[in-house]
Amino acid sequence: MAQQSAYTEDNIRSLDWKEHIRMRPGMYIGKLGDGSSADDGIYILIKEVLDNCIDEFVMGAGKTIEVSVQDNRVIVRDYGRGIPLGKVVDVVSKMNTGGKYDTRAFKKSVGLNGVGTKAVNALSTFFRVESTRDGKSKSAEFETGNLVNEELLDETSRRRGTKVTFIPDDSIFKKYKYRHEYIIKMIKNYVYLNPGLTMIFNGEKYFSENGLKDLLEDTTNTEDMLYPIIHLRGDDIEVAITHSKTQYSEEYHSFVNGQNTTQGGTHLAAFRESLVRTIRDFYGKNYDASDIRKSIIAAISIKVMEPVFESQTKTKLGSTDMGGNLPTVRTYINDFLGRYLDNFLHKNADVAEAIQRKIMQAERERKELSGIRKLAKDRAKKANLHNKKLRDCRAHLGDLKNDRRLETTLFITEGDSASGSITKSRDVNTQAVFSLKGKPLNSYGMSKKIVYENEEFNLLQAALNIEESLADLRYNNIVIATDADVDGMHIRLLLITFFLQFFPELIKEGHLYILQTPLFRVRDKKETIYCYSEQERRDAIEKLRGKPEITRFKGLGEISPDEFKYFIGDDIRLDPVMLDKATSIEELLSFYMGKNTPNRQEFIIKNLKVELDTVEDLESVGEE
Template sequence: MADTTSNYDESSIRSLDPREHIRLRPGMYIGKLGDGSAPDDGIYVLVKEVVDNSIDEHMMGFGKQIDVTVDEGAVLVKDYGRGIPLGKLIDCVSKINTGAKYDSNAFQKSVGLNGVGTKAVNALSNFFRASSVRNGEIKVAEFEAGKLLKDYPVTSTKEKNGTTVYFKPDPTIFKNYRFLPDYLDDLFWNYAYLNAGLILKLNQKTFLSKNGLRDLLERKTNAEQLRYPIIHFKGEDIEFAFTHANQYGENYHSFVNGQYTTQGGTHLSAFREAIVKTVRDFFGKNFDAADIRASIIAAISVRVQEPVFESQTKTKLGSTHVAPDGPTMRTFINEYVHKVLDDFLHRNTEVAQALLKRIQQSERERKEIAGVKKIANERAKKANLHNKKLRDCRLHFNDKKGEEENKRGTTLFITEGDSASGSITKSRDVQSQAVFSLRGKPLNSFGLTKKIVYENEEFNLLQHALNIEDGIDGLRYNRVVIATDADVDGMHIRLLILTFFLQFFPDLVEKGHIYILETPLFRVRNKKKTIYCYSDEERVNAINSLGNKPEITRFKGLGEISPDEFGGFIGEDIRLDPVILSEASNIKDLLTYYMGKNTQDRQKFIINNLRVERDEVKEVVG
């Protein structure tokens, strides 16, 4: 038998310094890397970690404004707080486990990563510059990939006190990255809502909130569709706001110490429970919890000492207590919500009656589809045993075990037709990529009730594949990718699928889980090189670079792309276009216009916006 220890000796053991470890295992510090197409991609975590430090200064009572510039992939963050102590500037931005947040008197309920955040940003940037101004003196230091490049001496200055950080994410780590304005806007609006009165400026755009979480819900809703005015309360270390509308599902925005906990946690569970208990007690009726929470739109923020999160990027709170020696999270939130909400409902009978009518409506709707739902679920269970529509993967987003970075990469491709689904199925990563195949064009679900989700076999099977029947808490795939042909039929199918999600599961879109797969339109090649082009402009550039009349192939459908080629388009360099609802978007108005019966209005829009483009390729090769 061979000696298996011969290749394992002292030389096999290696110690990495913290900077090397961050660069080797960035996912442990900032979650998944990504290219900026998802709101939780690493480049946004980098921005957040730097801004969080400025927010902490504001929370301590220093600095009323934070200026941020994002330009050509570089980020500048400037605050007007106390400034990092000059003698410790280099340590604070480059040495792990160095910072003021270990002193509980200085930072009782801080936001940042306790001595890790800015250091991770530094290590993952190909250029990083930090400067601090304190009492007429300034200190500047520059780094590359976390290594000190230049240590400038302290000099005098007339600048105001504060800290400035400038960095460029390393393109060798964050490949083909881009900052999407919509995601940055959401990030800074959240900062504004959680820090009423703080002025934030992003590329000269001002973000300012006077009413905290009430402003958040006003931005996320349409007043005409609310069943009653937004209920809003703010106490010590807790703030919440909620209302009911007419959409399907439950929609929550939860925060801990200023961190947007996209996956909720103990605080959100306690809040949902508190709403149900208070409403039941007020009306003296044992309403079904689902009926009380149906169509709710809510936000909650808590401040916690020494919070415990279930991942390094703090997307889910695990703390059971609000402080080491304080009450449980459940008791704290339940007692506060019950006290203020019960009193409010007694004082505002019109709101209480509007809430009651919404609950009774949900109850009627639930009972109306109960029979259909039972039959459909039984059919879905049988189908799951031999579900030809779903080719599943091994990892899932709702798995309790497994690395966070891997779970965040779980993807479901929704395809149309056997050829397209066949190509993706053969080239996918079976660990994290699943495929759901549509039979053809799905039903236009606009204006229909949720009963159709159970009556329509395809919708019901898709719902079960995603595991979203009772909300998105159990969502099985972090990314739901619509993969259709880039022709008229493909666009129509894409629109019908989006209508289904927006109509019945809008929180999937609002939470950033829906994407469109971008695949090449052209392949341009000669005997030495092949270039895949995603636009006419890229095609023209490819033709110019290859010269001598290269072979040009137009991909009319996904089925025309071979599995070998497809693997390169859905692998590490996958291009995804996120479906983002802009600030001014109203789902009902959006669907009414594009999917309603106003055919003439849409026809006029098309005629008025019709464009004729010249074929640039002919000019190049003709």
């Protein structure tokens, strides 16, 4: 029998605040990541600091917030009231210290629990806070949460407010890099939700006149909209609604007290329900809820007193009450839409007619698809029992209590050898693999029917669980993993076409990526370097000197599972697939998959990360 180890008072120790944050960073800032995903921790660090600045603006203190990101140094400056000078150190380094426990001062605050800036401090190699008020200034500097310097200026001409500078710790955030696109999206969300606020990022100004209307116009090309945006505002609520001409599923942007609740919550559920009720009442017809909401693009923002979220990163609202003397969230939203949306539809007959036509079209399509959908679902159920295409992982995006749900990844790969290498080297807790058999079908210009008729697409849709909406998406990251050659590029284009055609919101919400894989391995007896470009290969040869052994990888199948684990682990390199709002989805699809082969060949030549022997190699790309 195994000997039990002693369990005494010596086994029990209390971690101080910074040790706990550094040991369990995921509890405070979600996933770590390298910056290739918008919900990586390095962006949450910026958000935590910004939330405090926004709370100052909401309280009527300071109309401008400046953000600068140069390499990995972040500076955030507001012109609010400034932290009380005697509490500057405590506010960023003592748990349960903050000004937001007094609800009179911060009635509808975001950063309610006083953890945010402490987490930023603990997870940064350098952290400096400086507060200016009443003509005096106090600053404090920290390294990984340890105070190393503080200074008080009894006289200063600096404008009042708070300035925070930090550099994330690269021993926690491995090989990270800030992508400015994600920071700009975050900043835009802040200005949409706070009319009158000016934010400056690296010298560029951001300001919104029309709140959520501007948000929808920024995320969707107006040519893809069925009718102009319906924009409604109340005391503690704002909504913007339109329907898409091109996408099939529902797309929502939801916010509570300026917080982007990416997982929705009670307010989003109430909005979806109230929308259906209001539309049914207006037309006097009991339309199916899915037909009413099909292709909808909407945003909702509400303000709640002392909101309760389901996790520290505040991505899902749990509160059922608005607070104060107001009714429940559900009743409040229902009453608002029942009155204001109904009024709008009565006054705007052309929009009301367009919505009704869309609903009736959705009803026809649903009925046409019902038979084939049932067959496809039965096929998918049978396949799920022995689905050779999907090797699933244990955690999923919907597991809100799972610390690693944001790391969940589905690799879409082609061919048995590549699938085998990824499957053997993956992390079975968070990484799943879906194997394609050869090139997928070119779905350009086809209807949703093809998703059910084509077994591969049907199984992919079932694996992702996105048939009805993104709300049930099972993986946070969908990664196309194909060879870095002409065929690989073509498969990539065909898959991007599939997602653009049927699930563009997956791309809009930043879930789709391309896996970068090394083109060369350069090694000597002491060191191995994997190179992702010709330049990296030259640098590696120079570094190792002598005559290192150079291997060229022609496909993923040539990389052994032992090596593959390096490319899908901590050092994974991902390129996010992003939509440019200036281009409509229709234009994008016709460029990639329409009848313009020479343009497409030119695009592929410029973007293919591999040296091709001849341009003729590309002749077949995109013509199938």
